[in-house]
Amino acid sequence: MEFLLILVFIAGYLAIAFEHPLHLNKAASALLTGGILWTLLIIFSQDYEMINEELMHHLSEIASIVFFLLGAMTIVELIDGHDGFDVITRQLATKNKSKLLIIVSFITFFLSALLDNLTTAIVMTSLCIKLIDSRQDRLLFAGIIIISANAGGAWSPLGDVTTTMLWIGNQVTAFNIIKTLIVPSLVVAIVPTLILSMKMRGQYIVTPASENQESPNGQPKESKYILIMGVLLLLFVPIFKTLTHLPPFMGMLIALSIMWIYTTLLHRRTQAGAYKKMSVAAALQRIDSSSILFFLGILLAVSALQSGGLLPKLAGYLNNALGNDYLIGIALGLISAIVDNVPLVAAAQGMYDLTTYPTDHPFWEFLALTTGTGGSCIIIGSAAGVAVMGIEKVEFVWYLRKISWLALLGFVAGIGVFLLQQAVF
Numbered sequence: 001m002e003f004l005l006i007l008v009f010i011a012g013y014l015a016i017a018f019e020h021p022l023h024l025n026k027a028a029s030a031l032l033t034g035g036i037l038w039t040l041l042i043i044f045s046q047d048y049e050m051i052n053e054e055l056m057h058h059l060s061e062i063a064s065i066v067f068f069l070l071g072a073m074t075i076v077e078l079i080d081g082h083d084g085f086d087v088i089t090r091q092l093a094t095k096n097k098s099k100l101l102i103i104v105s106f107i108t109f110f111l112s113a114l115l116d117n118l119t120t121a122i123v124m125t126s127l128c129i130k131l132i133d134s135r136q137d138r139l140l141f142a143g144i145i146i147i148s149a150n151a152g153g154a155w156s157p158l159g160d161v162t163t164t165m166l167w168i169g170n171q172v173t174a175f176n177i178i179k180t181l182i183v184p185s186l187v188v189a190i191v192p193t194l195i196l197s198m199k200m201r202g203q204y205i206v207t208p209a210s211e212n213q214e215s216p217n218g219q220p221k222e223s224k225y226i227l228i229m230g231v232l233l234l235l236f237v238p239i240f241k242t243l244t245h246l247p248p249f250m251g252m253l254i255a256l257s258i259m260w261i262y263t264t265l266l267h268r269r270t271q272a273g274a275y276k277k278m279s280v281a282a283a284l285q286r287i288d289s290s291s292i293l294f295f296l297g298i299l300l301a302v303s304a305l306q307s308g309g310l311l312p313k314l315a316g317y318l319n320n321a322l323g324n325d326y327l328i329g330i331a332l333g334l335i336s337a338i339v340d341n342v343p344l345v346a347a348a349q350g351m352y353d354l355t356t357y358p359t360d361h362p363f364w365e366f367l368a369l370t371t372g373t374g375g376s377c378i379i380i381g382s383a384a385g386v387a388v389m390g391i392e393k394v395e396f397v398w399y400l401r402k403i404s405w406l407a408l409l410g411f412v413a414g415i416g417v418f419l420l421q422q423a424v425f
Helices: 002-017 026-044 048-081 097-114 117-131 135-154 161-168 174-199 220-244 248-266 272-278 280-286 289-307 310-322 325-335 341-351 362-377 383-392 396-402 404-424
Strands: none
Touching (some): 002 026, 026 289, 048 248, 048 272, 048 280, 097 174, 117 135, 135 174, 135 383, 135 396, 135 404, 161 248, 161 341, 161 362, 174 220, 174 362, 174 404, 289 341, 325 341, 341 362, 362 383, 362 404
16 A cells, blocks of 8 residues: 555656646645545555544644745735736836845835735836846846845744644744844855855846836725735734634634725725725635645645654664754755755644654754755746746746755855854754
8 A cells, every 4th residue: 555655656756746747736636635645544454444534634734834925825816916016126226236226125025024925026027027038137036036035034933834834833932033134144145145246246137118117906005004904914823822722724714804904994984896996706716826826735745654653664774874953954955956846845844743843953944944044946937937937937047047056055054054053042
């Protein structure tokens, strides 16, 4: 049975990795893989009741992640639908290429922590298209945006799906992950940004032909209110979990309901046709539903491997082969540049329970750092990279030659700072 489970999982993984050549959405492959693995488990098991109980136990944990993501993505879409992000982008007035790169990297890093790395990468790449005329310059900016978005997402429970998974799974707490990883993550983003900005010193950008900068979906003041409200509600979620000890998705659903009521009251005098485009219903239609289904499928697949006893065996193999927590973390981080970091972190959660590594153990923090930032080394190694690749049509080989070495330097520097922190404190 074990061989068959591994074979199906590898086949599913390959289908996910090669979704573009196959022209098959990775959500379909993930859902099919998860479904087949659980079906095989119950076919080969003699205790059907136990398998069903384990499935429902895993499903409750998976559902909490899915509901959290659904709420967060809807709030972000509401902000975007009201052009709330334009409030930030309108402040970028410098023509100095080096300074603009640093500003874009800085905004991307912190915005990613509040929203998520995928959304932030899309927003900032779209911004650079409006600000920069030269395609070559835009590609370099896009590379830094990918690195900074992934680095910014690693230290925040809201910023990257993998950090969110660790937070919801009680492997890390919100305050501790922020306190421990903000400096190493910042170094991951700073090192490549400074190297590239030094190469751009003395150069100036050419702005595209001026476009109408008025907000198409609302007044500038309204956009500002929506942005502030959305950010405050996202910040409310970790505070809510700390105070109530309820799962994070409860705080996110409350935040979404408040945002829903607020936007309804805000548009009570708006014409029905105009409001329809900015409503929560419209935001729900715009969110990337296939991504949510992908997370559902891949987490079901990984939980099947855990219930089948394969992940504990893999943990034992890694411990014997590498023999060091940090080497295991680095290996998983570099692997995340080739394959998706979501199943890697899910697998790690299945391999090592809280008795082996308790809440806020350095292993979990290090895992969040390496798997969150390692994906930047290859453009297809993260959701942010794939999104930017689609927007700017970035070539795989170009990224490998121009950006990968910068991302790897930042990755190594961030690891060095983390290890130094552990040694000193």
